[in-house]
């Protein structure tokens with residue numbers, strides 16, 4: 001069990017005193033119906049102040065947040081309830097774990113919220129791409145990018161996902177056995193990073209980036225760590241100050257930039273925009289029908305999609321392989337389903353919706369280990385959220401990690417139980433109780449892409465291979481901008 005989960009069990013859980021949901025009524029709606037007052041609505045009377053955990057003078061919870069961010073959020077929810085106000089130096093940070101409050105911030109009053117100051121570090125890397133841009137500019141870019149993710153596009157992407165997985169599995173055939181004759185051992189997280197990177201390159205940009213994956217992987221790791229530290233600093237050292245850390249960061253961004261400049265240049269030289277996402281973005285015109293995207297805009301969009309679109313899915317798959325190696329009964333169910341749906345032939349787009357158990361397992365993995373474990377907004381004006389005052393400028397945090405482990409919303413929240421994701425139980429649940437892909441207008445554009453990709457990869461790998469956990473290497477979590485396994489996920493690969 002992860003450190004934060006252990007920490008959470010050691011302390012008294014304030015939410016344990018609230019009405020519990022029964023297994024078949026595991027929904028935010030049911031909880032609201034049981035509770036004394038409807039949470040999330042604005043009750044009569046003046047707004048309340050959300051409880052503030054005690055912390056160090058001026059710094060508040062900063063050090064605890066650096067040491068153990070997952071535990072900080074789990075403990076906050078357990079001790080203070082669904083609205084907590086952390087102090088991080090001079091910043092107020094509200095954490096809401098109430099689906100109605102979250103709906104208010106992400107959807108009902110979304111106009112009052114921008115991406116927060118915590119995205120500034122990412123902005124240094126992604127520039128003004130879809131993830132970090134705002135307002136009318138974001139709206140236009142989203143409209144332009146959306147068609148690349150439509151269903152008819154996904155049909156073709158399924159074939160690419162399958163063939164790139166084949167390429168990886170063919171490589172696995174040549175892995176060396178250990179000196180004592182044991183099956184090969186590999187880090188399945190690193191493998192998934194390489195695979196999802198190759199898939200995003202082929203599907204969205206029709207470019208083979210497999211050869212660039214290790215250099216980009218390192219550069220990405222360095223720059224995301226830098227962005228994370230930058231976001232968490234109370235006093236920020238701007239990237240142009242010549243410190244060794246900033247020099248390393250600049251080098252990493254240069255490596256990433258070089259790849260994208262190459263992709264865009266190659267396309268320009270080819271004389272045709274092409275009909276993939278890159279082509280759509282290159283041929284897009286402004287409202288005047290003339291203006292094309294600048295090189296810089298193109299680079300920002302391309303980079304955003306590659307980075308947002310591969311690491312998250314790789315983390316999901318790695319966590320899923322880990323969970324299945326701990327729950328062999330579910331692994332058997334996945335394999336049985338895959339054999340029944342696709343047998344020995346190649347997987348096709350139409351098969352994906354029939355891989356129900358596979359989907360349920362992935363959705364449960366996204367509940368326990370959401371790669372986007374937290375995301376934030378910043379209040380433009382004063383607001384009242386679920387009866388709590390949220391002053392202008394405050395950061396509002398939504399943490400799928402703590403929301404998905406809320407004992408008031410989920411029966412046995414720490415347990416692995418894909419049955420929670422049968423279509424009926426999904427339908428009965430408040431959709432703001434489960435947010436691996438976010439919610440409201442800024443919801444993940446790659447949601448369907450990622451789920452299909454994960455289903456295809458999981459199905460293809462498990463049909464013919466066993467991935468047995470290496471017990472000497474337990475899972476440790478690293479909550480940076482995304483939640484990833486700190487030292488990878490090491491498995492012994494065997495044939496089935």
Ligand code: HEM
Nearest residue numbers: 130131308309312313372375436437438442444445446450
């Ligand atoms: C398991 C995989 C994935 C997870 C867990 C995930 C999660 C998320 C979340 C939570 C957000 C919302 C962030 C916020 O509201 O601040 C988001 C946004 C976004 N995601 Fe994903 N994502 C995944 C896969 C992908 C893929 C495959 C792509 C593209 C190929 C992608 C591209 C994006 C983009 C561009 C945004 C920004 C959308 C906007 O603001 O309009 N993601 N993602």
